[in-house]
Amino acid sequence: MMEITVKVMGPLIKITGESTVLMNMPEESTVRDLLEALFRRFGEDLKQEVLNEEGTDLAPYYKVLINGRNTKLMNYLETKLKNGQIVHVMPPIAGG
Amino acid sequence: MFGGYTGTWLEINLTEGTVEKKQLDEQMVKDFVGGGGFSAKILWDETDHNTDPLGEENPLILMTGPMTGTLAPTGNSWYVGFRSPTTGIYGEGRGGGYFGSELKYAGYDYVVIRGKSPKPVYLHIHNDDVSLKDAGHLWGQDFFETTHTLEKDHPKSKILGIGPAGENLVKSAIVMSDLYRAGGRGGAGAVMGSKNLKAVAVYGSKDVKVADPEGFKEVLKEVNNLIYQHPATGQLLPEYGTASLVNGMNAFGALPTRNHKSGTFEGAENISGEKMAETILTKTRGCFACNIKCTRYTQVKDGEYAGVESEGPEYETVNAFGSRCGVDNLEAIAMANMNANRLGLDTISAGTLMAFAMELYEEGILSKEECNGLDLKFGNHQAMNTLLQDLAHRKGLGDILAEGVREAAKKIGKGSEKYAMHVKGLELTATELRAAQDSGLGHAVANRGGDHLRPWSPAFTLFGFGNEEMNLSGTPDPIIPDDKARVVNEMEKTAIFTDLNGMCKFTVLCNTLAPSHLAKLHETITGIPMDAKQLKTTVERVLTLQRALNLYRYKMSPEEDTLPDRFLKDPAPSGPAEGKTLELPIMLKEYYEQAGWDEKGYPLAEKYEALGLGFVKDRM
Numbered sequence: 038m039m040e041i042t043v044k045v046m047g048p049l050i051k052i053t054g055e056s057t058v059l060m061n062m063p064e065e066s067t068v069r070d071l072l073e074a075l076f077r078r079f080g081e082d083l084k085q086e087v088l089n090e091e092g093t094d095l096a097p098y099y100k101v102l103i104n105g106r107n108t109k110l111m112n113y114l115e116t117k118l119k120n121g122q123i124v125h126v127m128p129p130i131a132g133g
Numbered sequence: 134m135f136g137g138y139t140g141t142w143l144e145i146n147l148t149e150g151t152v153e154k155k156q157l158d159e160q161m162v163k164d165f166v167g168g169g170g171f172s173a174k175i176l177w178d179e180t181d182h183n184t185d186p187l188g189e190e191n192p193l194i195l196m197t198g199p200m201t202g203t204l205a206p207t208g209n210s211w212y213v214g215f216r217s218p219t220t221g222i223y224g225e226g227r228g229g230g231y232f233g234s235e236l237k238y239a240g241y242d243y244v245v246i247r248g249k250s251p252k253p254v255y256l257h258i259h260n261d262d263v264s265l266k267d268a269g270h271l272w273g274q275d276f277f278e279t280t281h282t283l284e285k286d287h288p289k290s291k292i293l294g295i296g297p298a299g300e301n302l303v304k305s306a307i308v309m310s311d312l313y314r315a316g317g318r319g320g321a322g323a324v325m326g327s328k329n330l331k332a333v334a335v336y337g338s339k340d341v342k343v344a345d346p347e348g349f350k351e352v353l354k355e356v357n358n359l360i361y362q363h364p365a366t367g368q369l370l371p372e373y374g375t376a377s378l379v380n381g382m383n384a385f386g387a388l389p390t391r392n393h394k395s396g397t398f399e400g401a402e403n404i405s406g407e408k409m410a411e412t413i414l415t416k417t418r419g420c421f422a423c424n425i426k427c428t429r430y431t432q433v434k435d436g437e438y439a440g441v442e443s444e445g446p447e448y449e450t451v452n453a454f455g456s457r458c459g460v461d462n463l464e465a466i467a468m469a470n471m472n473a474n475r476l477g478l479d480t481i482s483a484g485t486l487m488a489f490a491m492e493l494y495e496e497g498i499l500s501k502e503e504c505n506g507l508d509l510k511f512g513n514h515q516a517m518n519t520l521l522q523d524l525a526h527r528k529g530l531g532d533i534l535a536e537g538v539r540e541a542a543k544k545i546g547k548g549s550e551k552y553a554m555h556v557k558g559l560e561l562t563a564t565e566l567r568a569a570q571d572s573g574l575g576h577a578v579a580n581r582g583g584d585h586l587r588p589w590s591p592a593f594t595l596f597g598f599g600n601e602e603m604n605l606s607g608t609p610d611p612i613i614p615d616d617k618a619r620v621v622n623e624m625e626k627t628a629i630f631t632d633l634n635g636m637c638k639f640t641v642l643c644n645t646l647a648p649s650h651l652a653k654l655h656e657t658i659t660g661i662p663m664d665a666k667q668l669k670t671t672v673e674r675v676l677t678l679q680r681a682l683n684l685y686r687y688k689m690s691p692e693e694d695t696l697p698d699r700f701l702k703d704p705a706p707s708g709p710a711e712g713k714t715l716e717l718p719i720m721l722k723e724y725y726e727q728a729g730w731d732e733k734g735y736p737l738a739e740k741y742e743a744l745g746l747g748f749v750k751d752r753m
Binding site: 044046047050056097098100102104105106107109110125127129130131132133 | 364365366368369370373374375376377378380381384385386397402405407427447448568585586589591592596597598608610638639642643708709
């Protein structure tokens with residue numbers, strides 16, 4: 038098993054109750070597998086927030102980062118995870 | 134006269150104690166619009182490298198734009214223009230609130246303040262009645278006290294002014310308005326202080342007319358819908374303010390930490406927007422004509438910092454007094470924010486100065502005795518707040534820091550220059566540049582020095598806010614230099630155009646509005662034809678004139694388009710950019726080419742002609 042540290046922010050904290058969540062995932066798991074495990078753990082509210090209306094992709098402007106890198110610069114939701122990685126599930130954020 | 138303009142400006146001579154009303158030059162309007170465009174032209178005409186920034190000969194230009202005071206979304210901005218005492222080059226700044234629109238309602242597009250008063254004065258404007266009044270009783274007061282005093286004497290007036298930092302000619306002193314709004318990084322407050330001008334109180338009851346009211350209404354419907362429907366301006370900024378960036382920037386390794394040593398801060402969650410909402414946030418606010426309303430209002434009710442109450446802190450301030458100083462105590466940051474507002478200090482530069490001093494202390498370059506007896510290690514928020522007061526009052530180390538980080542490093546010596554985080558003398562801001570290469574380029578080429586707002590390109594490169602009309606789409610890789618010159622070039626067109634017109638940059642920061650929307654607003658308000666292409670030419674004209682001002686009037690070398698070695702030579706120690714440095718030369722080369730400048734960074738002679746800036750050639 039791999040231990041993945043998941044960090045959430047903004048409105049997602051209200052659903053998960055905490056900003057950091059430790060997840061144990063089987064070897065070879067992907068980002069998609071991790072999201073599904075999170076949805077199983079935290080329920081439909083999280084899924085509705087993170088995924089688009091069709092449930093097929095991340096909601097607009099949502100991002101998943103692995104160690105600070107946008108997974109869209111990798112294999113996106115099919116990117117394979119490694120033990121000890123930090124995954125950010127990031128809602129839209131603005132400022133400056 | 135065109136719509137959006139009152140047609141009149143004020144010339145104040147503080148040496149002579151005179152006030153003159155003058156007619157707006159229509160060609161200036163067509164060529165330079167307002168804001169930093171007018172300021173650059175006035176400074177070009179009147180100043181050069183012999184102009185002492187704190188001397189009588191440096192004009193302080195208090196500007197608005199044609200949208201200030203109209204119902205254009207966020208049409209509330211005032212601007213200051215000046216030769217910066219901090220950098221020696223072009224200085225400008227923008228503030229929001231209500232002062233700018235009130236100046237327009239009093240009947241004035243801008244005010245040029247010249248000379249130096251023999252004693253402290255303030256400028257009182259009530260429609261046609263304009264006079265200089267004694268400010269002896271205000272001198273020494275902080276900006277909150279000054280505001281409250283003047284509001285009693287001049288009810289309904291909007292107040293702009295300086296705090297003790299400006300009076301003491303501190304180079305990071307800023308001009309404040311409406312209690313909490315600030316503008317003029319690079320020492321606008323010191324320029325105002327050097328003139329013995331404490332404040333401007335303005336009240337007006339006139340109109341600002343738009344040229345095409347029906348057309349304007351139609352455009353308003355369109356742009357307001359865009360603003361309300363866009364996630365950044367319709368939801369995120371109103372609900373969370375800017376401090377929600379803390380966790381996001383930290384995730385990307387882009388949150389400057391401990392004087393920019395790294396981009397990840399272990400205490401980020403404690404100073405985040407989420408934490409603020411849970412603890413000290415009491416309400417939200419907006420400026421005149423704002424439909425975004427990003428402002429937070431905070432109060433600390435108990436503990437060490439009980440009694441602290443102010444607007445903010447916004448993201449830049451949270452970073453400046455937070456992670457950059459290794460401070461993870463949000464209430465201490467709120468204290469520093471409130472005191473900076475009272476003292477009239479630029480929070481960004483002040484935070485950089487605190488972080489600089491902390492690193493020198495930790496490196497053993499400054500002793501405890503040299504740090505005013507403070508144990509100035511990173512994270513010591515009590516020491517940070519004490520040093521902030523010392524900065525404004527030029528006490529001990531504060532007197533050295535009061536010259537700005539570049540000059541302070543020169544004075545301290547002992548290798549301290551490598552810890553001075555600035556571009557062209559203006560202190561850096563809240564983006565770890567190795568993790569957002571585009572922002573490194575933006576800072577390096579900004580005409581006023583270390584500036585994050587020309588433009589704030591991480592909105593696209595990190596947070597993904599693109600725009601079809603601007604050809605900003607897909608997922609750029611923020612830690613490589615590819616295509617970043619084009620991104621900066623594209624985004625600066627909208628950013629700077631808002632600054633000429635009187636809008637807040639937050640309408641374009643996340644690419645909510647595109648050039649065509651801004652052009653339509655401008656055209657219906659002023660009656661001056663404008664489309665997206667003309668908008669780009671207008672911005673290019675202004676930026677090129679500001680560049681020429683720096684190069685030829687102030688003798689700046691284009692080699693100053695650079696960044697501290699920390700970014701160029703030291704690999705990022707952690708985060709997604711770990712092992713990476715900033716690849717500035719590649720981006721600069723592309724940026725110069727796209728701008729029509731030579732390989733050294735000088736605009737080509739034909740560029741000046743094409744932009745209607747032929748007069749620059751005589752001084753090349």
